[in-house]
Amino acid sequence: MEDSLEALFWAILRRFESAAIRQYDRVAPELAEAAKRAYVARLQDCGATDAVLDASELAAPVRDLLATAANNDLVTTLIVQGLFLEHLGRAIYRVAGEQDSMSPESRALAADGIVASDAVVARCTELLARTIPNGEDLFHRFVDASRDLVERLDTLGEAVDHVFGERFHLHFRDIMGDFTADLLPACVELGMTRRKVVAHLTGALMGI
C-alpha cells in the first residue's frame, strides 16, 4: 500500500478485525465464520503494518477501545463484538467506500469487508434472539455492555477526525450516522425499543 494514510487506515481495520476473530474463536466460535477469517487473512497481506499504527496518535484510542471490547462472556461478546463493533465496522467500510479520495483498491477492500461481515451479523442476531428472547432484558444488557464502548469510541472518533477528516473526508459524525442507521433496525429486530436505544447512545456520547 503506497499511500501512508491509507496504510494507517487499513492498519486500524486490520487490528480491529484480527481482534474480532480472536474474540470469536475464544468465546463465541459460532461467529468465527469462514468469510470473516478469510478477510482477516487478506488484511494481513494488504501492506498495512502494526508499526504504522503504533507510531500514530490513533494507537492509544484504538488500544483502549479494544481493551474495553475484550471479555470472557458469551452474551457480552455477542453484543459488543457481534452486534456493536460489527455494525461499526460496516459503517466505516461504507463511509470509506463512498470517498473518491480513497484508492480504488481501498474502496474494493472496504466493500469486501461488508460482505465478510454479513454472515457474522446474521448469526449473531440469531444467537442473541435465542439467548435473550425478551427485548427489554436484552436492552438492559446492551446498555451495560456498550456504555464504556461508546465513550472510548468518542475518543477514537476525535482522533479519526483529526487524522482522516481533511484528506479522506472521513468524519466521526458521518460514521456514527451510518452506524446508528444500521444498528437501530438490528436492535429493533431483536425486540428493543428504537427510542430507548437512541437515548442510550446519545446519553453515552454526552457522558451522562
Next chain:
Amino acid sequence: MTAAGETSTIQTTEERESAGKLMGLVVFGEMVAARTYKLMADLRPEFATILRKFASMEGQHATWFRDTSQRNGIELDKDFADKELGYLIDQVDNYSAQKDFDALMIVQGFIVESLAIATYEPFLEIAPKYEGASAAFAQALADERYHVDWVTRYLRLRFFDNHDEFMSLTDRVNVQGIDCVGGTLMSIANGLKSVGLSAADCTGAMMDEYTSLLENVGVESRRATKAVVSLFVPLAQKYRRRPEAH
C-alpha cells in the same frame, strides 16, 4: 388549568433556578412559535387561516405556562431564554425575508415542534409536582402533535414522489436548525436533570421524533436516521467536552 392533587413542591434553589430557565424557555419559545406561524401565514394566504389558528394556540400555551410559573413561584429567566432563542429567531427572520415558506415549515413545524414534544411528553410524569402544570402541558402536547400532523400532511403533498428535493431542503435547514435547537437542548440538559428529567431521554426523543417525521413524509428510514444523527453527534460531543464537565 389545575388537576386534582397538584401542589408546588419545589425544594431547592437549584431546582427553582432550573425551573426558571426551563419555563422561561418554554414561555418565550411558545411566543416565538406563535410569531413564526404568523410570519408563515403572511407568506401563504391559502393557509393563513389554519396557520393563524396555530399561532393563537401557541400564544395560548405561553399564557398557560406563564400562569403555571407564577402559581408555583417560578421566576422566568428571560435573559437565558433570549440568549437561547436569538439564533432561532435569526434563522426564522432570514427565511421569512427570503419568503422561504418550506424552510420555515421544517424549522418550526418539525424541528421546534420535535423539541417541544420531546420535552413536554416526559415532563407530564413529573408535572404533578407543579400546581396546574399537568393540564397545561397535556393540552399543549396534544396541540403540538396536531400542528405536526398538519405540517406532515402539507409536506407529504408538497414533496409527493420527490423525496430528493425534500432531503435537499432538510439538509439545508438542518445544519443551522438542529445546531440551534439541539444546542438549546444541550444548554438545558443540566436543568432537566435538576427538575427530575433525563437529558439523554429528551435528546433521544427529539432525535427519534424528528427522524420519524422525516420518515412520515416519505424519506427512507436509513437516510433519515443518518441525516439526524450525524448532526446531533457534534452537539453531544461538545456537551461532553464542556469545561464544567471536568
